[in-house]
Structure formats: C-alpha cells, structure tokens
Amino acid sequence: MKKEEKNLYDAKAKIFKALGHPTRLWITEKLAQGECCVCNLVEPLAADFSTVSKHLSVLKEAGIVEDEKRGKQVYYSLKVxxxxxxxxxxxxxxxxxxxxxxxxxxxxxxx
Amino acid sequence: MKKEEKNLYDAKAKIFKALGHPTRLWITEKLAQGECCVCNLVEPLAADFSTVSKHLSVLKEAGIVEDEKRGKQVYYSLKVxxxxxxxxxxxxxxxxxxxxxxxxxxxxxxx
DNA sequence: TGGCTGTTTGGTTATATTGCCAAATATAAC
DNA sequence: GTTATATTTGGCAATATAACCAAACAGCCA
Missing domain, CATH: 1.20.5 (Single alpha-helices involved in coiled-coils or other helix-helix interfaces)
Structure with missing residues (x-):
C-alpha cells in the first residue's frame, strides 16, 4: 500500500469505524427516519447525556451526520x-x- | 433499546467494526477481486504475517470472508x-x- | 442579572485493539 | 523422520475507546 492509498483507506475505514458501535449504529438508523435532538436520543439509549454527545461527535467527525443548533437544542440529521x-x-x-x-x-x- | 434490539445492533456493529480498519478494508476490497492466499496479502501490506492473519480472522469471525485450506496455503475469499x-x-x-x-x-x- | 435547560468538554478509569515477536501447528518435500 | 514453508496462536507493550462524573458553556426566561 502506497502512502496515498493508505490515506484513502484510513479515510474509508474511519467511516466504517464510526458505524462500528451499537449505539452509533442505532443513532444513525434513528436519524435515517428524520432529524432528532440530543435530548430525544438520550432516553431510549439509557445512556449519559455526555456519552450520547460524544457518539454524535464521532459520527459528525466522520461526515455521517450534521448538526444544527436551534434555540437551546441541537438537532442532528443523517447527511448521507x-x-x-x-x-x-x-x-x-x-x-x-x-x-x-x-x-x-x-x-x-x-x- | 431493548435487550433483543441491543443484540441485533451489536451484531450489525460487529460487521462495521471489522471493516473499520484500513488494513482489513484493503484486504476486503482485494478479495472482492478474487480469492487470495495469506502469503499474497502480506507483501503488499508490508505487515507481519501474524498481523495479517489476525486481521483475516477478525473478518472471518464477522462473517465477511471465508477460508479454505489447499495444500500449505489458506485461501481467503469474500463471502458477501x-x-x-x-x-x-x-x-x-x-x-x-x-x-x-x-x-x-x-x-x-x-x- | 440570575437561574434553568440542553449540550459539550475535560478528566479518570476500565477495557479493547493493534502490531510485533516468538513459539506452535500443519502440510509438503526430501 | 527431518526440514522447509505457510499459517495460526499466545504474549506483551503501546495506544485507542468507552462510559461516567463534574465542570464549563450557550441560549432562553423571569
């Protein structure tokens, strides 16, 4: 694998990796049905607010979701x-x- | 997330996780072009034989590839x-x- | 301003992953 | 049988992830 090729595979793997966690996969499928604010994800996941927020930032960093602040809430949606x-x-x-x-x-x- | 649902997402995430490493993704794409023995993967990856073998076992465990021993060599192929x-x-x-x-x-x- | 709600960030600890080395195993060739 | 080749396994050290708590931040409302 050449250096350039390596970079491409790193980038692609990052996307799979982001999806490679049950919580993040669940969130991704949930967002496929429509945008959702963090607060509405926390309860069904039964996880800490900060945990959900961090998972969302992994998905965002991977380019899978995007966020939009509206008032006090941040709405996430599936980008792809x-x-x-x-x-x-x-x-x-x-x-x-x-x-x-x-x-x-x-x-x-x-x- | 209920317990059953959790199991399903664990299972799905496992597949993404397996693909979430540049080396494994490279291998997967390589195998998409046709079966290949471990020895022919080691050189282009410039990795240790044991490292490649372990990556292959992750892919196999995830149900993505299958292996077949022929003589001294083990041939891997893309299952899906x-x-x-x-x-x-x-x-x-x-x-x-x-x-x-x-x-x-x-x-x-x-x- | 002060307080409240929603969200992110930082810190910590537990756990998992990765990659290499050395050793074990399996099959073929001598 | 012994040797050589192909592969897997076990062990170890370095690094990365995950989850929680506490603290910081941002926007709204009284």
Whole structure:
C-alpha cells in the first residue's frame, strides 16, 4: 500500500469505524427516519447525556451526520442516506452466520 | 433499546467494526477481486504475517470472508460481495468532507 | 442579572485493539 | 523422520475507546 492509498483507506475505514458501535449504529438508523435532538436520543439509549454527545461527535467527525443548533437544542440529521442501503446486506451477513451456527449445531447432533 | 434490539445492533456493529480498519478494508476490497492466499496479502501490506492473519480472522469471525485450506496455503475469499456496493457511498462521504474543508479554507481567505 | 435547560468538554478509569515477536501447528518435500 | 514453508496462536507493550462524573458553556426566561 502506497502512502496515498493508505490515506484513502484510513479515510474509508474511519467511516466504517464510526458505524462500528451499537449505539452509533442505532443513532444513525434513528436519524435515517428524520432529524432528532440530543435530548430525544438520550432516553431510549439509557445512556449519559455526555456519552450520547460524544457518539454524535464521532459520527459528525466522520461526515455521517450534521448538526444544527436551534434555540437551546441541537438537532442532528443523517447527511448521507445512501448508508442505509447497506443495511440489508449487513443483515444478510448476520443471517448467514446464524444459519451456519445452526448447521454446526445440527451436524453435532447427527454425529 | 431493548435487550433483543441491543443484540441485533451489536451484531450489525460487529460487521462495521471489522471493516473499520484500513488494513482489513484493503484486504476486503482485494478479495472482492478474487480469492487470495495469506502469503499474497502480506507483501503488499508490508505487515507481519501474524498481523495479517489476525486481521483475516477478525473478518472471518464477522462473517465477511471465508477460508479454505489447499495444500500449505489458506485461501481467503469474500463471502458477501454486496458489501462492495457500499463503497461508492463511502467515497461520497469522503468527497463531501474534502469539499467542506476546502470551503472552510476559502471562506477564511475571504474573511 | 440570575437561574434553568440542553449540550459539550475535560478528566479518570476500565477495557479493547493493534502490531510485533516468538513459539506452535500443519502440510509438503526430501 | 527431518526440514522447509505457510499459517495460526499466545504474549506483551503501546495506544485507542468507552462510559461516567463534574465542570464549563450557550441560549432562553423571569
């Protein structure tokens, strides 16, 4: 990997990494349904305000979401809806994994 | 987030997390072009054999790649090609980010 | 101004990840 | 069997992440 190529992969990986946390993934999907202020994310996540805020800043830093202050509240929204098109593929991966585990389990029974 | 929902997001996040490392992302894209043995990945990555092997096991554990031993070598291949359809979206995110940085830069000049 | 609400930032601690080295394992060749 | 090659595993040190608490900040209202 050359230096330039390395930079590109660093940049791409950063986006995946940002999505690679259950809380951030949840937030991202939530925002796919429409903008939301921090205060409305805190409760369903049952996490500290500061924790949610930090997760949001990771997503923002990655270019996935954007924020807009309105009054006392900050509204976050999904900047790149195309990300969501990927979810069915991710779910396929999970289904495969489950299926394989089941195969493993049933073949054990047979043996 | 309920417990079940949490499990689903953990599972999904695991896949993103696996892709969230430049080396693993590079490997994934490489394997999208066709199967490859570990020995042929080590050189272009300029990393230790054991390092590459560990990255591959993360990808395998996530259900993204699969391996097949043939002789002395282990061949890895991409299990879910649909992942690659996502890359153009990821590149869009990066382009946006670059564009915004440039805007920031040029607006500074004006001010 | 002072206080209240929503949000971010800083600090700390616990935990996870990464990358290298050395050692273990597996398969092929001699 | 011994040796050589390909790969995985275990261990360790450096670094990065995550979550919470407390403190700072920003905007509104009395």
């Amino acid at each position: 809806p195309c990300l969501m098109g990927f979810m069915s593929c991710v779910e396929d991966v999970i289904e495969n994994r489950i299926r394989e585990h089941m195969d493993l389990f049933s073949s054990r029974k047979i043996v | 090609p649909c992942l690659m359809g996502f890359m153009s979206c990821v590149e869009d995110v990066i382009e946006n980010r670059i564009r915004e940085h440039m805007d920031l830069f040029s607006s500074r000049k004006i001010v």
